[in-house]
Amino acid sequence: MLTLLVDDDNFVLHVLSHQLEHIGREGIISYTQADLALAYLADNPSTIDLIFCDLQMPGMDGIEFIRRLATVDYSGALVIMSGEDERILHTAEKLARAHHLNVIGHLIKPSSLGAVEKLVAKVSDLRIESNAAPGAYSSDDLDNAITQGQLLNYYQPKVDLSNGKIVGVETLVRWAHPKDGLIFPDMFIELAEEAQLIDTLTRVVMRMALEHGCEWRRNGIDLGVAVNVSMDNLKSMDFPDYVQQTLNETDYPASHLTLEVTESRLMSDPLATLEVLTRLRLKRIGLSIDDFGTGHSSLSQLRDAPFDELKIDRGFVHGATDNRSQRAIFEGSLNMARQLGIKAVAEGIEDVSDWNYVLSTGCNFAQGYFIAKPMPAGDIAEWLSQWQEFYTRLNDDGDRQPGAIQ
Numbered sequence: 001m002l003t004l005l006v007d008d009d010n011f012v013l014h015v016l017s018h019q020l021e022h023i024g025r026e027g028i029i030s031y032t033q034a035d036l037a038l039a040y041l042a043d044n045p046s047t048i049d050l051i052f053c054d055l056q057m058p059g060m061d062g063i064e065f066i067r068r069l070a071t072v073d074y075s076g077a078l079v080i081m082s083g084e085d086e087r088i089l090h091t092a093e094k095l096a097r098a099h100h101l102n103v104i105g106h107l108i109k110p111s112s113l114g115a116v117e118k119l120v121a122k123v124s125d126l127r128i129e130s131n132a133a134p135g136a137y138s139s140d141d142l143d144n145a146i147t148q149g150q151l152l153n154y155y156q157p158k159v160d161l162s163n164g165k166i167v168g169v170e171t172l173v174r175w176a177h178p179k180d181g182l183i184f185p186d187m188f189i190e191l192a193e194e195a196q197l198i199d200t201l202t203r204v205v206m207r208m209a210l211e212h213g214c215e216w217r218r219n220g221i222d223l224g225v226a227v228n229v230s231m232d233n234l235k236s237m238d239f240p241d242y243v244q245q246t247l248n249e250t251d252y253p254a255s256h257l258t259l260e261v262t263e264s265r266l267m268s269d270p271l272a273t274l275e276v277l278t279r280l281r282l283k284r285i286g287l288s289i290d291d292f293g294t295g296h297s298s299l300s301q302l303r304d305a306p307f308d309e310l311k312i313d314r315g316f317v318h319g320a321t322d323n324r325s326q327r328a329i330f331e332g333s334l335n336m337a338r339q340l341g342i343k344a345v346a347e348g349i350e351d352v353s354d355w356n357y358v359l360s361t362g363c364n365f366a367q368g369y370f371i372a373k374p375m376p377a378g379d380i381a382e383w384l385s386q387w388q389e390f391y392t393r394l395n396d397d398g399d400r401q402p403g404a405i406q
């Protein structure tokens with residue numbers, strides 16, 4: 001696969017090409033004009049898996065390039081470069097992500113070999129996307145998938161930062177599509193909500209999760225289980241009874257179950273939702289406010305609903321060490337959790353500096369690829385036995401990569 005460099009400064013292109021070649025990237029194509037780079041991409045789709053793009057360029061600038069890149073369905077990795085203020089770089093990154101581009105980071109010019117090397121290493125870590133495009137599935141496809149048992153649960157561990165103990169797992173649903181492979185939930189949750197399939201989906205996912213939770217307990221692994229629920233689930237008044245019944249049938253303790261709630265769509269009936277949430281809490285089921293800080297989860301929800309956990313969105317966690325705005329929001333959210341007397345979870349710990357930063361803030365729990373990627377239920381026991389050893393080493397020398405043990 002080829003690498004595409006776009007910068008109006010020939011010297012920058014020259015240095016970066018050398019650095020890339022030095023670390024073994026072959027096939028580098030450079031352009032000083034963004035429109036020509038786009039034309040190349042349009043003619044040669046799927047030959048490029050990495051693009052470095054400058055922000056400040058005469059003619060088409062980096063921001064416009066990013067917007068156009070999204071329209072040519074580029075699915076490789078993107079690195080944004082600038083000699084500008086880091087905040088501008090972060091904003092550009094966000095913009096690119098909002099266009100569903102795979103931004104693997106940014107590069108402050110002049111580029112250092114170490115920084116380029118780190119970025120290139122991330123290209124191979126990119127999630128292997130299925131061939132399916134958004135909107136590729138109909139509600140009938142999903143309906144069939146649910147009834148034919150094609151949904152699978154993956155589980156991502158949640159660690160107590162004060163002692164490294166795994167306190168629970170978050171359930172993340174996958175669709176094992178017979179032709180397209182493993183499909184991630186961002187491809188079908190919205191569809192499930194629109195097609196009124198979300199109740200069935202949540203019930204299937206929850207039952208599987210509680211059954212796995214019981215199986216772990218039988219094997220001496222006592223883990224809490226968190227299940228993501230949609231606001232739409234909380235509209236049905238019989239939802240708490242359904243959850244209670246499933247807990248009874250699977251013999252899983254209510255206090256070990258947490259429901260994670262994101263306000264993905266507007267609350268159509270806030271009173272009814274509040275009633276459902278309160279009844280769930282009365283049953284000792286944990287309630288977690290998910291993606292906190294993203295605008296999906298509002299402060300008024302936190303004020304009104306009986307949440308006992310707050311998950312700080314990964315947008316404020318990963319990279320916080322060198323982003324003052326992120327740290328301000330992270331620490332603000334953490335303080336709010338403390339004052340409300342609820343636990344805080346940091347999502348999206350991707351590297352050792354995220355880990356060290358979050359640890360230093362006194363946040364309660366952590367989740368992220370650095371600790372473990374989501375995995376099938378059967379892998380949890382083996383992962384657990386390795387985690388303790390890595391955690392010990394992490395404490396000893398501070399910069400191991402436990403995520404690498406999978």
Ligand code: C2E
Nearest residue numbers: 172173184185186189205228229230348349350368369374
């Ligand atoms: P979420 O609840 O915020 O879940 C965390 C997502 O971040 C997961 O993506 C997880 O794989 C990913 N993640 C975990 N650690 C890291 C990290 O260190 N770095 C990065 N970049 N990402 C990380 P996934 O599995 O693709 O799920 C996406 C979203 O789909 C979830 O976001 C959740 O909102 C939704 N979802 C998943 N399962 C269900 C479900 O059963 N029901 C409903 N209603 N929604 C679900």
Ligand code: CA
Nearest residue numbers: 170228260290
């Ligand atoms: Ca979640």
Ligand code: CA
Nearest residue numbers: 290291311347
């Ligand atoms: Ca989240």
